[in-house]
């Protein structure tokens with residue numbers, strides 16, 4: 111059964127002997143008055159089968175039946191009495207699929223179940239070897255989700271215009287987004303929480319200054335052989351597709367919510383109106399939260415309300431508001447008066463202001479679109495995870511708000527969240543592995559297995575503990591199902607090369623008890639995506655690719671992945687992240703890097719070979735290209751780091767001659783430059799701050815090299 115590579119893996123499946131052979135156009139059977147979702151199901155099966163002859167030589171006519179209990183006049187024509195009883199017993203999204211040598215029958219409990227059954231059928235179709243046509247194995251499936259809502263959080267903009275512009279799906283237009291929605295349906299994902307942070311990727315005539323239009327940025331132009339300043343406009347501003355996309359998704363049972371700041375990074379307003387931001391007499395105090403908007407200002411409130419109405423006009427089914435992640439709050443006169451208590455605690459002031467905003471926005475939403483929903487992502491600072499505190503906050507937010515953030519990396523805390531809000535309000539956010547993905551500067555990190563050899567060679571007592579990885583995402587989906595949470599949400603802030611993350615959400619959100627370990631699911635999942643033959647090799651190449659950042663090259667570019675601890679104003683929980691980040695001078699450093707280099711080389715050669723031969727979906731070709739680049743860059747980074755250290759060692763030993771030092775530094779520089787060449791030729795957005803590590807390493811090596819060259823005369 112595993113060799114069918116279905117994702118999600120069905121809840122109950124029984125394979126029978128034989129295969130159904132489809133070599134001529136089948137007879138499609140549907141309810142007299144079919145539901146729109148059933149019509150989509152039928153059309154997609156017909157499209158997948160393509161042009162088949164009208165009639166088979168042997169005269170056999172295959173039937174494909176698609177319907178649901180709620181639309182079929184007489185379901186007993188297609189199902190036995192016992193099958194009807196079983197189907198009645200499962201979720202509204204459930205379906206029964208059976209295939210024998212003469213017919214395929216798909217019956218949903220409701221039309222969305224029928225549409226899901228059709229997705230399973232599409233995954234079962236195999237090209238027939240020899241004759242033109244398809245085969246379907248004879249089997250019986252009863253399938254239904256364990257969790258009602260299975261959401262992904264992709265990005266349309268992410269701090270666009272605030273120090274970066276966008277990469278991957280942030281640059282997509284209609285065709286790619288439509289492909290993505292089809293991907294979601296194929297894997298039975300039924301909700302999106304589309305991140306819109308930074309300048310708005312839509313036209314907004316009331317506030318043109320807030321729109322991602324004609325923004326200046328630098329990019330590398332190959333023909334020029336250098337960087338050029340251009341003006342960038344988001345594809346949805348140039349050619350609006352978002353309303354159509356939401357409609358397209360809704361027709362396929364996929365809700366689309368906007369993942370939006372409560373008063374942070376809402377369009378370009380804070381850039382155009384600095385007077386409306388948080389105020390403090392101490393300028394540096396707010397750091398990245400300096401762009402938050404002051405909730406006491408009338409212009410801010412009007413702007414935010416109009417923005418929310420605009421989002422609802424576009425067609426969003428709901429808005430998930432994220433509270434500022436900082437522990438700072440506006441110190442203007444009015445905010446001090448209205449929100450600060452005698453303890454002067456900015457976090458409590460922030461909460462008070464936010465409860466007020468939520469209440470107001472809830473009203474705006476209900477007035478404009480009564481069926482739209484409101485979600486929150488709040489209380490993320492460590493000190494406030496205390497359950498007694500949370501229980502008290504419950505009544506301060508709108509009573510029907512869904513809770514999208516809940517601590518998924520700590521099981522006991524997660525149970526506390528479920529108790530505080532009730533499982534019916536929890537949307538079980540994952541452990542964030544794919545929210546962190548972009549902070550690696552387009553290198554690949556998702557599994558603890560990828561920790562650099564630095565761990566074992568340099569500090570053998572070190573225990574990787576960084577919780578943001580795929581295994582913990584999966585654990586969160588499983589625990590959310592165990593506690594009967596309303597939903598699960600998986601971050602998908604990056605796409606090409608990272609599909610195994612969203613695929614895990616699709617699998618474990620639907621069926622958390624799949625009979626295989628997460629590690630085995632990764633291989634199974636890659637085989638599902640890339641095909642049986644090469645899938646295993648892609649899985650192996652990603653799991654074995656070490657994560658080594660450019661900050662390992664030289665000491666001046668130690669730029670830890672920034673994550674502020676709002677309480678201690680230091681870096682929080684980055685022990686494991688500091689492993690790929692830190693510049694070490696330990697004894698085993700060169701040996702560890704050499705071992706990483708060997709692993710990266712192996713991944714690189716495997717993926718390159720696969721990529722060159724790959725003839726499948728171009729979206730997956732892009733994924734292979736991404737992985738190949740990540741592996742090649744890891745090789746270059748390791749080489750540069752090794753050569754730089756060798757030069758340092760000679761310096762330290764007061765080597766009598768300069769030329770071997772110069773030789774090592776020159777070679778380190780070549781590798782560091784190669785790394786940045788791959789960056790700039792494959793990434794549109796060079797303003798991306800995480801590329802500073804790549805640029806910084808070049809500068810540091812250059813400086814040292816120049817010093818030695820000068821000393822040589």
Ligand SMILES: [Zn+2]
Nearest residue numbers: 404440442445
């Ligand atoms: Zn204020």
